[in-house]
Structure formats: structure tokens, C-alpha cells
Amino acid sequence: MTLSTIRNKPKKKWIAPILTLGAVLFWIGIWWLAAEQIDKAWVLPTPAQVFKALFSTITVKKALPILLSSLWGIFKGYLWGGGLGLLLAALTARIYPLHLLFSPLLTVVKATPIASFILILWVFFTNSAVPAYAVMLIVLPIIWANTEAGFGNTDEKLSEMARAYDLSLIKRIWYLYIPSAYPFFKSAAVTALGMAWKAGIAAEVFCTPDGTVGKMIAHAKRDIETAELFAWTILVVAVCFLFEKLLAALLSLPERKGRVKK
């Protein structure tokens, strides 16, 4: 059972969405007031100006193919980073010298600012390839560290039982290691997705590869089209939120079937 530490949390479930909507409207109101006060659209546009720009971005500027192009680059990097992170976690959890070998490298990768990454990668790769590599380097250590911790969380008693029954490595992976690592992998995968979006779009803003959201954001900033800048940002946040929810729901499927720990 999880106990909430938040006071005055509503007991009726239907109240929560209404309160959330109220909170969103409150902050939009604050934004509106601030924009009216400043009265300079190039500094802070009003919500109405931003939503108008958002509509025009979607309809006139054909946001969908641009979003898909960015999504593809981020997706490639995410898959490579996730895959390599999983593989490394499986190896380093089992072979301690490998853990010792990779730990410093991944600690450095984790601590390096994303901007430095992007600029270093840009030395070696073309501007269209940098976002995917940047995403990969952001995702890899998150997946690696968490999944390795999950493998390390394997129940000793079950592990001993598996030994007593001479279970093969494949069976041990299926019955023992995957279920114990899965909750760690799941939370890491969702966290890494948010980070992947941030890193991917940041890399696009730096490198401005053609037909990407990052390039549109960079150009909106260059042309002092602040409303458009906000519109693209809202689109990115919305897509990121949608994909995070989608991934979380997808990764929760095995839990609902009881296959892995909740």
C-alpha cells in the first residue's frame, strides 16, 4: 500500500481532474496577465497569440512531417541507447570486472552537459546524425544504471532454488532475471524517453538539420517569432507527454498479466 504524504488530497476521484484543469487555467491566467502587462509580443506573447501560432504551425507550416522527422531521429537514438544499455547492464551485472571497466566511462557520460556532448559529436558526425547520437548517449547510462540495479535486485533465495533445480541460463533469464530487472528498466525507459526528447531537440537546435523541429525553433528564435517559438515548444511538450504515457502503458502490459513485479 502506498501512503500519500500530500495533505488535503481529494477523496473523490472525479475532483482531481477538475482541480488539475483549474490549476492549468490559473497558470494560463498568470501568463496572460504578465503578457498584457509587458505588452510586447516578441518578449512574451499572450496565450491567444501562441495558440494562433500553434494553429498556423500545424496547418500552414505542416508540423506533422517535421515532427515525424525529429521523432525518427530521436527514436533511432533511443532504441540504440536502450538496446546498448540493456546489453551492457546484463553483462556488467554478471561480470564484475566489466562493471569496473564501464562504470567510470558511464559516470562521465552521465555527468557531461548535453551541450558539450552535442558540440563534441558535431566534430565527428554530420548535423543530421548528431541528434540520434546525442539521444543515444543520454539514454544509454540511464537504462544501464537502472537495469543493472534491477539485475542486482534478483532474489537470492530464488536464485539458489534455480541452482538446486539446475535451471538453464535461458530459464534463469526468463523466470528470474527479467522479472526482477523489469520494474527498474520500465521506470528508466520512461525517464529516458523524456530526456531523449530534450536532448534530441537541443541537438537539432544546435545543428539545425533540415526539416526538424529543432531547426524550426532555432529559426523562430532568430526571426524573433516568439509566439511561433512557444508554439513549437508546446507541440514538442505535447508529443513528448503523449509518447511517455504511451510507453508507460505499453510497458505496464506485462505487469497487468502478472508476468513481472509491480
Added chain:
Amino acid sequence: MIEIKDLKKSYGERTVIDGLSLRIEKGEKVALMAPSGCGKTTLLRLISGLERAEGGQIDSEASVCFLFQEPRLFPQFTVLQNVKAVLTGKDKQKKALAALKEVGLEGEEGKYPHELSGGMAQRAVLARALVTGRQIFLLDEPFKGLDEQAKRELFALCRKALAQKTVLLVTHDEEEARAVCQRLLRFGKGMTLEEDLAL
């Protein structure tokens, strides 16, 4: 048959088993009783190969099956999947279902370990052990924590299902020993044999 000669095991400075020799005949059911911390479980772990002895020899004619104090079922898998996990080759489903039927868990195959009572979980464990076809069963206080009714049902089940097997039962309870075994060995410190009783 299990033959143990001059077995020695210590953990650091502490000697747990000091030169134990023992012979268990094929099909014999032997209860091992000793005060806590004397090395009963260690002896089972040595016989099963989960731990290595510092000296002595253990010879067994057949492969052994260890039933731990706790059920140790894979919590994310159903009872049927848990039983199938220890099987290899063909007809896994058929063999697992037959074993579950034998222990009275027919119709419970789809349940997860957390949905089982203590007695049912131990039955599932017994099914998992039986399905391996191993001949020597090492039982480490499998009745601990069960209520009287569940215990009695499990006693009856063990007598029936393990009739042809060689059994070593670690217990603190003489009633359990009498219910399942024909021979009782009492040990003292260092697993020195103090009493060898026919039950």
C-alpha cells in the same frame, strides 16, 4: 542411498559439522533433529551441492531435490508455469498438470503464488519437486508456519507421494518426524550423532 563419510564444514572459525558419517538406505525416510544452529540445514545444503564441504565425502546414488523452508516459487508466474520451469523436453504441460493433480492442486494451475495459502504453496513446491523425477528428497522444515489442518494434509500427501523416494527431513517437531519418517536421528553440537531411533 546416501553415504556420508567424515564430513567437515565450518564458517570462518565456527565449526558446524565436525566429522559426520552417516548412511541412508534407498527409500528410507529419515528425520534429522538438532538444536537450532547445529548445522541441519547446512548438511542438506552440502548433500544437494549448494555448498561445498571442507573435508569428507558425500556419495549419493541418485540426484537430489531440495524443498526449502519457504516455497520459493517464482512470484510472477502461475503455479503451472512454476512447475513447468523445472522440466525439459516434451510434454511439459502434461507432466506438470499430472503432478499438480497428484498433489491436489487440480484447477489451481492458473493461480499466482501470492494467491495460494501456505499449504497450497507447499503442495505446488512438492509438485515441482515430484515432476523432476529425482529420487532423493531433502526437506528443510517444509511444514513450518502451516496451520494444523494444512500440516496434516501435507503429511498425508508426503507419505503417499514420497513413498518410493529417499527422504531426509529436517525438523524441530517430533510429530512431523513420526508423520513422515521411519527413522529419527538426533544430533548435538557439531552434528555429532546422539541418538538413532526407529519410529
